[in-house]
Amino acid sequence: MTKTRALRLSGVALLIVGASMVVGPPASADIPFNVAVERDLGLSPRQAEARFAQQDHASAIESRLRDTLGAAFGGAHFDPSTGKLVVGVTDPAMTAVVRAAGAEATEARYSQRELDGIKSMLDETDAPAGVTGWYVDVYRNRVVVEVNRAAATRETSAYLDRLRALGPAVRVAEVTSSPRALYNVRGGDAWTTLAWRCSVGFSATGSGGSRHFVTAGHCTQGAGPAYGYNDEQMGSLGGSTFSLFGDYGKVDVTSAAWTLAGTVNRYGGGDIAVKGSTEAPIGASVCRSGSTTGWHCGTIKAKNRTVIYINGGAVGGLTQTDACAEPGDSGGSFITGTGQAQGMTSGGSGDCTDGGETYFQPVNEALTAYGLRIVTS
Incomplete structure (x- = not known):
């Protein structure tokens, strides 16, 4: 320079x-690659190789099921303990379809489309101080809004009260940093x-x-x-x-x-x-x-x-x-x-x-x- x-x-x-x-x-x-994987993920090189192959397979299954299930698709995540994709379904009749694709099925109250719709609505709002963001939590089938109380104001409390009025599809979670x-x-x-x-x-x-x-x-x-x-x-x-x-x-x-x-x-x-x-x-x-x-x-x-x-x-x-x-x-x-x-x-x-x-x-x-x-x- x-x-x-x-x-x-x-x-x-x-x-x-x-x-x-x-x-x-x-x-x-x-720090070499294998050391970083073991340090951060707790995986040996052989375990890491198996994990990444399972993830690739799960990714392909998710893409197919998202289209097949349509409005019944309630989100999905990879479970490293089983090496399988876990797919939420709002229609119990679709459980067999998920299992036939090689994934595990779990009941979901809200579809991915519904939760994405709530998130899109939040994207259009003017969030007050202290609110650090929001996302769809596919593990718990809801939208999570995070707030740093240390930076919150009266406007923040009123904003969060309006969100809670949306019901159990939205959860407010506190974080300690922005x-x-x-x-x-x-x-x-x-x-x-x-x-x-x-x-x-x-x-x-x-x-x-x-x-x-x-x-x-x-x-x-x-x-x-x-x-x-x-x-x-x-x-x-x-x-x-x-x-x-x-x-x-x-x-x-x-x-x-x-x-x-x-x-x-x-x-x-x-x-x-x-x-x-x-x-x-x-x-x-x-x-x-x-x-x-x-x-x-x-x-x-x-x-x-x-x-x-x-x-x-x-x-x-x-x-x-x-x-x-x-x-x-x-x-x-x-x-x-x-x-x-x-x-x-x-x-x-x-x-x-x-x-x-x-x-x-x-x-x-x-x-x-x-x-x-x-x-x-």
Whole structure:
């Protein structure tokens, strides 16, 4: 990094909540893949291989049953204890259909469509202070609205009373912290603008052969150049969405010095090859790569989550996990053990010392929005 750019970066960093300006290797850079999986998921390499294969199978079953069950589909999640998909049904007559597909059936009071409808209604509301977001809880078949009481006001209490009046389909849950956007071509590597550092999500190409990578939208706001981990210019900021429509953006890679790679950095464990972008179910294990904390793994807890960032406003369509992350990891890769790209880190709460929650933007939505195809290897 040149001295001029370093000074400009330092000046802007003071204005960005939680920004991380350190571009060097993360403290956990020497942790190999198998150690990270054992550390974060409690799985041996053989157990992890079996788990990821089961998740891929469950994902395919969920896709089929979602269409087959239609209005009777009450949500689904992967159960790691059995290695099977658990599917909620609002019509007991459909239980046999679920079992015939190789999944377990459980009774659901509300359909996925009903709960998604409530969540969509919440997305249209102007949430007061202290409300940190909402999502459909497929485990308990309801919509959960989270609130940080430490930041609540009188308006918050009135807002929550109105939600409780909707009945048992909505539950208010208290949290102790508010999520923040994690400010700060191989997935997980660092890249910078003139203002902050983030992490690469996934390499992608356009129909005409144009070259890009997708990352978090709050990382690509504005215009200007983009630089790689070695401070060499890669290209320029090419698009940004950071709203209820999601948190995704792209960088246009125009420098001939850079080659797009269909891999993700495992920080000490070699690269993992990107094989596709099949969406994993709730309950599945995933791992995350980022330029601040390296490689960490966790479990998908909820999808289509709306999050209200204390330094960025409401963002919709995110997937919630219990993998940790810190500022500068934003935009980095979420991927399964079998190489299925899942998304790009958006934000979260907590850290990788005490643990926390992290949200990611599903990658397929970003690819579709920009008309791109993910680079595989």
